[in-house]
Amino acid sequence: MNFSGISDSSADIYMFMYINKQQYIDFLNVKEEVFCSLLALIEKDNIELAYPTQTVYLKNHSEGETV
Numbered sequence: 001m002n003f004s005g006i007s008d009s010s011a012d013i014y015m016f017m018y019i020n021k022q023q024y025i026d027f028l029n030v031k032e033e034v035f036c037s038l039l040a041l042i043e044k045d046n047i048e049l050a051y052p053t054q055t056v057y058l059k060n061h062s063e064g065e066t067v
Contacts, residue, residue, distance in 0.1 A: 010050035
């Protein structure tokens with residue numbers, strides 16, 4: 001795991017995993033287990049993750065106006 005930099009709303013960390021599984025479903029299961037364990041640790045330590053968000057403001061138009 002490497003600290004890669006600071007973005008507009010986050011500290012970026014790269015995580016590289018090498019999973020030695022022959023079957024793709026086995027690979028997906030191990031990958032899911034790793035990420036779920038990581039999220040459980042993050043939640044346990046009350047760490048908040050930054051997710052991309054967007055705010056949309058809607059203006060009320062009075063009667064007779066076209067939108």
